[in-house]
Amino acid sequence: MLQYANNILSEDGIIYTGIDESSADGQEYLAEIKQEAIQEIGYFLKPGELFHAIAIRASKADTDAQEGFILDDLSRVLSNIESSTMGSESEEDFIHLFEDLDLTSTKLGRTEKAKNELIAKILSHLDNINFGLASSNSDVLGDAYEYLIAQFASGAGKKAGEFYTPQAISSVLAQLVTTGKDRLKSVYDPTCGSGSLLLRIAKEVEVGSFYGQEMNRTTYNLARMNMILHGVHYRDFNLCQDDTLEHPQHREQRFEAVVANPPFSAKWSANPLHLSDDRFSQYGKLAPKSKADFAFVQHMLYQLDDNGSMAVVLPHGVLFRGAAEGHIRQYLIADRNWLDAVIGLPANIFYGTSIPTCVLVFQKMQGTPR
Template identity: 60%
Template sequence: MTTSEKQRQQQAELHKKLWDMANSLRGTMEAYEFKNYILGLIFYRYLSENVEARASKLLEEDGITYAEAYADEEIRDDLKEELVDQIGFFIPPEYLFSTMVAEILKGENGNFDTELLRKAVTAVTESTLGKESQDDFQHLFDDMDLSSSKLGRGVKSRSKLIGNIMVNINDIPFLHDDVEIDVLGDAYEYLISQFAMNAGKKAGEFYTPQQVSKIIAKIVTAGKERIKSVYDPTCGSGSLLLRVGREAEVARYYGQELTSTTYNLARMNMLLHDVSYQRFDIRNADTLEEPQHTDLRFEAVVANPPYSAKWSADQKFLDDERFSAYGRLAPKSKADFAFIQHMIHQLDDNGTMAVVLPHGVLFRGAAEGVIRKYLIEEKNYLDAVIGLPANIFFGTSIPTCILVFKKCREADDNVLFIDASKEFEKAKAKNNLTDEHVEKIVNTYLNRETIDKYSYAATLDEIRENDYNLNIPRYVDTFEEEEPVDLQAVSRKLKEIDAEIAEIDRELEKYFEELGISERTEVEI
């Protein structure tokens, strides 16, 4: 078995164990709710194992265990300080995930309940107070409500349920010595996607399908092995940011997320993928109303914002440098272009920006038409328009598109249009893009190819002639001509049918005559 085959097998086994564990909670609460417990506990196991590994390394020359060192008052404070400096937090031995699992396995004789776990997660947060890592660890476990009646009516029943989950998580091998694989990160991403698939409409708020993320990441990192920074103004669980990190080495990650639960998920996701707290800056606030990074410019900007969201469109924004040059604001009922304007403002001169939005941004008029014209005519920032298939996102079946922008474009005399809407793999719940589909889209973009019925590099004059309407069928002709109809053959067929009908009528007349029926009558059945 090859390394890649072994990796796929291990991933498949891991995914099955994880989802079986998640399904064991069905009936207690909805998938969207129990994700907070499973993901939170996986994250706590990661933090615990991180502390144990770092402590073991620090104490290697002393030849003592972490528990022994912690019991020694002369060593304890120095060890704690060193761990917080290195990884940003600290967990006492009695609160380690492995310690609590050992107590759970003792059954009635064990010293575990949800109150102990609550103290443990609180201790993590408290260990960061006054430290550089404080903001990145605050409120991380707020959504894991250990006193919720949905877990059980009493402490005993809640403790039993949480204990079972912890034992199941502990049994999952997150480390494989024989295969280089980000098992823990993969497990987390898998669960996030599965919860998204099962959560209905709310899914799109925190997860972008992996293949769409891959397209965006490959585009914004094209030709680069390393980028200084990547920014997502609506970062959700952080999956899109992390995908960029798979395509190029990223020095720093930046993001903003409105929903606090999803904001917590994004920070956990960063840490689980070994992005240290020093390398990411994710904020919890409304990006349009309370932007947190306006003084920074980013080499890569990516986003899958909420489609046609409402925003204030307050006139004060006409004095905001993100919007003032356009002279118009996106309508209150559709903030799509407000997000585009915000992202353009944050984009560095050498950077690339890719954003997923509904097709309405391509052709809607009024203020949106004015903004679109400004971006194309005055700034010439629009680099490509990529049409995606319908029903590939969680929670919506509408077709979407990827808009690519650059402030310093190489192909500044044309805009590439790609119609990938008809190329997908059909599945039960939604349509999927295969690796081949992704590769074709990315290669077509990079080579700026014109492919019959798939892509076309439209000149700026052509776009002007279309009054800056970017509707993809105006530029990529996907019309399939039907074979011409042979009218003579149709006429002959009709005559043959008439002859057959006449023959049947003659046969019927004979039967009527034999039965003594002179006229046809309707017979009730």
Template identity: 65%
Template structure:
């Protein structure tokens, strides 16, 4: 698919999404349109898979199977078994998106809301008792077809949904093109569009693509030559799952995707996003719970090769004394403050980082210099563990819903140089590299490339980066504020005082001439001069 065709698809989907807008906020009609797109995806996937099983049967088209006949039922039973085992779910021919869209487009007998409710429920129940059950459980619970926001009457709601289905049905998602992730890219585009309209809430589910790209390239920097398979990637605050999927674009393959998300709506979106990007249900394990207070038991003993995260900035958490014996926090001597959980997320991630892994997370600038408990934790990570690998300062106003400047912390457990253990830290000040687009600042391609190449080379560049020794950091009492290490001061050009004096004399003479002219005019008019004329 060409770039123009891709943009056309994105535009089509966004226009259909706006059909649902009505009185809803961006985060509300997002759940409907993304859920319907996902249902269409599951339908087309099911259709293609079923047809692949029927190549040697008398009936070679899934939708031609008679669901009421004995032979048809037997055939569908066999297809269901294969489909649940391989796709993770099952749909009957009459339950496919196209069948509902076709019925909704009829002049008469076009009521589809009841059918749609049953179909979405059946997708979930078809997985019960199978390995994919957790991945499909309550997946469509945010789609409330009885909501008055879809229309005051049931017929109005039906007409609106039928209209959306008709428009979506006309779009070819090209799922048979295994080389292109057309729908996946379009889905990411829509998530980004919804984030731009969701204001402060956007931070709950979306990291700007430019920042995601930097994080993904950093944690896969060691994979750019040789073995390009990543064993595992983890995001403890995974939102819509976009960051995890961005990492996958930087390598040839990822064996396992892991994540945790507290918001149930966003958690559903993340699971849809995974499946829609053709990540098999056996390759991802996402959990819906508070990462700090209730870390997933299924992840407790796991260590990950790559960790990426954009945790909620300075979130509140319990900081309960019970956490003092939690192995994630117990070695540091202090817990992160109740009102600022930033370092609690860092500690959680460090705990789950594999010995040869890399983690990169976005945090507010305050983590670099705030004292008290945060200063103790920061010093422990550097002086006792030597985990801090790089600090990258980003421009202000690049995140949705907040204009604060942010930074990226990069940590590694196994930091070895060519001849000895590395204990220096790379500081990068990328705060000035951006372009303004609307109300947001955005990193350009060249800005991203400069950050990543400097990180990879670990080089000091004038007014941009500095490779600081442990002694320098100790001298600064483990304060990591970037201006202490990267001098971006621009010296002003020297002022030529003689030239300034000459300009002042010339100005004085010009003013005297002007005053004399005005005085002459006043004298001719017989009025008082507005100033004392010498």
């Protein structure tokens, strides 16, 4: 926000933090900047609401208890970020973005004073770091956020698998769907978690638009924040929160690259009504209620463009389990010839599970069935 506002004000020879918010001239400047900021970067903050301003007030926590109490200020600023987008094109990407941030949690301290001191100390330390935000080649802030997600995942046990794919696996999937390409028009992850897998593709090639869906509300907020902190413009990502198999939000769209690390052998409804759903109807059978692995594959193939590539991580059992899964597997290979490669992965490489897994790679333009 600061960098954007300073660029607007450069012709007038003033800086954003030098604007007097209480003066008539200052309010006029702020009104004009807000209009442009909402349009271009999606949100707006006044000079006194910028991170540095809050951090300066936080630095007074040890010298002036009244001046240095910033928990209320911080809550207000986060609320203002969201409210500034109301009625604008960016509202969907910012609304309720900070709803999981609980500044009243006892994990931050037993008393309000202890909580304030901890937050103040964190803000002061962060304010002393040069994140190189002015450099167009720098993504320190986004990389730092992703590092923190990875560190949290490493200690989160079984739950980590719900929101984070290990970086080495993300890199493999990204390279598989970008081979021979310099740019992708669109990429899609139907179980996007924190969004790190989508962003990993952008490290391989230029990406036009990111699409994803995530069922868990907290994880969905992580993904939106991940996009924003990596500098992805709000118009260039479309993430939705809902059950992908039961309520797909992008079903009318087709994507040049599709990647996913779905929850292994998850349960789903397997409602017979799905047999009339275009995503599943051509197969003649649904994935079993106790194992949705092939349901995710069917959904992903439906969303994949004819010239696209798809890579998905699945439990090893999808390669040999029979019944409905065997029928679906035969249709994919013998009838459609969509399966391009199978890559076996060893056990103990995913958070929260020790089972061996595999990567299935699909291409719709495979030629005639074998």
